[in-house]
Amino acid sequence: MFKNVIVKTPGKSYLNGLTTSDLGKPDYEKLLIQHKNYIEALKKCGVTVTHLPASEEFPDSTFVEDTAVLTPEFAVVTNPGADSRNGEIKEIESVLKGFYKNFHYINSPGTLDGGDVLQAEDHFYIGISDRTNEEGARQLKEIVESEGFKGTIVPLKEFFHLKTGITYLGNNIIAAAGEFLDHPDFEEYEKLIVSSKDEYSANCIRVNDFVIIPKGYAETKRKMSEAGYKTIELEMSEFQKHDGGLSCLSLRF
Ligand code: CIR
Numbered sequence: 426m427f428k429n430v431i432v433k434t435p436g437k438s439y440l441n442g443l444t445t446s447d448l449g450k451p452d453y454e455k456l457l458i459q460h461k462n463y464i465e466a467l468k469k470c471g472v473t474v475t476h477l478p479a480s481e482e483f484p485d486s487t488f489v490e491d492t493a494v495l496t497p498e499f500a501v502v503t504n505p506g507a508d509s510r511n512g513e514i515k516e517i518e519s520v521l522k523g524f525y526k527n528f529h530y531i532n533s534p535g536t537l538d539g540g541d542v543l544q545a546e547d548h549f550y551i552g553i554s555d556r557t558n559e560e561g562a563r564q565l566k567e568i569v570e571s572e573g574f575k576g577t578i579v580p581l582k583e584f585f586h587l588k589t590g591i592t593y594l595g596n597n598i599i600a601a602a603g604e605f606l607d608h609p610d611f612e613e614y615e616k617l618i619v620s621s622k623d624e625y626s627a628n629c630i631r632v633n634d635f636v637i638i639p640k641g642y643a644e645t646k647r648k649m650s651e652a653g654y655k656t657i658e659l660e661m662s663e664f665q666k667h668d669g670g671l672s673c674l675s676l677r678f
Pocket of ligand 1: 442443444485488490491507510539540541586589667668669670672673
């Protein structure tokens with residue numbers, strides 16, 4: 426069960442943030458509405474929302490997931506791999522001080538984005554991507570192992586972040602797309618297969634009794650319902666334009 430989430434309103438500078446997509450410029454008004462709906466959906470899932478105000482200084486800082494890795498017992502403050510995002514960790518660390526005593530840190534030359542970390546029960550999967558380097562992944566593996574968890578490092582082939590293509594749904598089930606469909610590291614899991622046309626919906630979030638999925642992916646929605654999940658669909662177009670998905674917009678713990 427998650428009790429808490431941290432979210433952060435996107436600032437106007439979001440429009441100048443990082444992206445690799447060619448989906449066009451985000452519409453700021455729509456973005457704010459989508460963010461508000463995201464918060465409402467989380468509340469419906471029964472969590473307490475800590476809502477941080479926008480920072481114009483950090484255009485991508487609404488994607489709070491990248492700044493920390495959280496469990497009920499400890500917090501890891503990451504070292505985000507994009508220079509323009511690295512300073513985001515200061516605010517998040519001070520907010521987390523209100524919830525945690527036990528802190529770990531990813532230190533340079535190690536870099537790590539929280540989007541590259543998937544927790545499935547007591548097992549952390551740590552992607553190596555353009556943002557998370559081998560040293561950062563190695564440091565996180567050492568940290569989680571020191572806390573009694575398992576750690577597996579997964580070099581990525583195509584996805585932006587590890588969780589761009591995979592979600593842990595609980596009960597040994599993952600939603601997986603692309604390179605994770607036949608990946609040896611995830612062989613032990615039962616899979617909800619996300620087809621290539623629905624690939625964006627592989628980034629969804631299980632929050633207590635619900636799975637929040639992006640709107641417009643009928644096949645994924647149907648598969649989720651058939652598997653017995655209650656879903657909440659959210660329009661994510663303006664976040665997708667900047668490579669963001671549902672997991673990126675919150676820290677859940
Ligand atoms: C970035 O490039 O950092 C942002 N535009 C998107 C971050 C998405 N975060 C995530 O998948 N955890």
